[in-house]
Amino acid sequence: MRIALIEPDVQHAKLVDRLIFAGGHMCQHFTTSATFLLRATDEFFDLLITESWAGDHCAEDVIPLARSILPGLPVMMMITEPRESQIVAALHAGADDCMSKPVRGPEMLARVEALQRRAGLRRPANRRRDVIGGYSFDAAHFAVAFRGLTVILTPKEFRLALLLFNNLARPVSRAHILETVWARRRDVKSRTIDTHASRVRSKLQLRPELGYSLVPVYGYGYQLDAIPLESMTGAG
Structure with a gap:
């Protein structure tokens, strides 16, 4: 850190x-x-x-x-x-x-x-499975199960997704992401982080209408929020 x-x-x-x-x-x-x-x-x-x-x-x-x-x-x-x-x-x-x-x-x-x-920066090696907010993370196979689906992620996508879920409702800096996902490599381009975040958002269906919102925090990093579906129903 x-x-x-x-x-x-x-x-x-x-x-x-x-x-x-x-x-x-x-x-x-x-x-x-x-x-x-x-x-x-x-x-x-x-x-x-x-x-x-x-x-x-x-x-x-x-x-x-x-x-x-x-x-x-x-x-x-x-x-x-x-x-x-x-x-x-x-x-x-x-x-x-x-x-x-x-x-x-x-x-x-x-x-x-x-x-x-x-802050979810490191996960113990013996923690092979985490269940957070309805998403089950299987570290042995880089698989995430949710709503009856199972999605296989790349290792970097998996680490990014787990980092975001471990920091639910809390902004995660690009520095945190680099340290956790890319092992502190400083030659990783900002666009690479954005691309991986976009893939995680798509593969894990992190959309407001499905209860989650993954958005960039300007000049800082990314934040994942859980959105109560009943609040959206009431708004409609």
């Missing part, structure tokens, strides 16, 4: 950076939220880790600004000797997780991996 770290304490930032690197991720350090927000307009990040004081603003104020640029961005907040009220306030402000500062290596990496799993 590409992780953004907002930490005014440079020494602590170096510790976090080493831990993130040891966990197989890439870390970009910022001492203020302003510098991060500026960079986020041009670069994608899969996760934001921020100190409760983000150098120039409270993290609670930074979270909505970050997500206005990178929709659905997971956020982890670091708090020195956190009180229960601080943790509650952070979670109410939109943080996905909180951890004590200074961080403890194994705990921090475990929390990062938990957020990564929640």
Whole structure:
């Protein structure tokens, strides 16, 4: 994952950076939220880790600004000797997780991996079949069964479809897609992602009248939403 770290304490930032690197991720350090927000307009990040004081603003104020640029961005907040009220306030402000500062290596990496799993970036090798929203994914045969049909996808189409369903109602960045489907290859053209998304939409019949909508998120990636059929019936 590409992780953004907002930490005014440079020494602590170096510790976090080493831990993130040891966990197989890439870390970009910022001492203020302003510098991060500026960079986020041009670069994608899969996760934001921020100190409760983000150098120039409270993290609670930074979270909505970050997500206005990178929709659905997971956020982890670091708090020195956190009180229960601080943790509650952070979670109410939109943080996905909180951890004590200074961080403890194994705990921090475990929390990062938990957020990564929640985002559907990696699937354990022993998880051969997933059933999500009426679609059954068979990883052994790259097959998807739904409404009495079984469709065989290419391996990349299968990984893209599973990633989208694991992030239902949540935008998935092109960076996430590249990392998951194309194993971080940066020479993949944007059009290739669009073509695969179009094939997944067609093969899995992801149409509003059938309960799903797969649409591009301008300048970001793709989002799959479930559309209650009763709401469409009522609208008609």
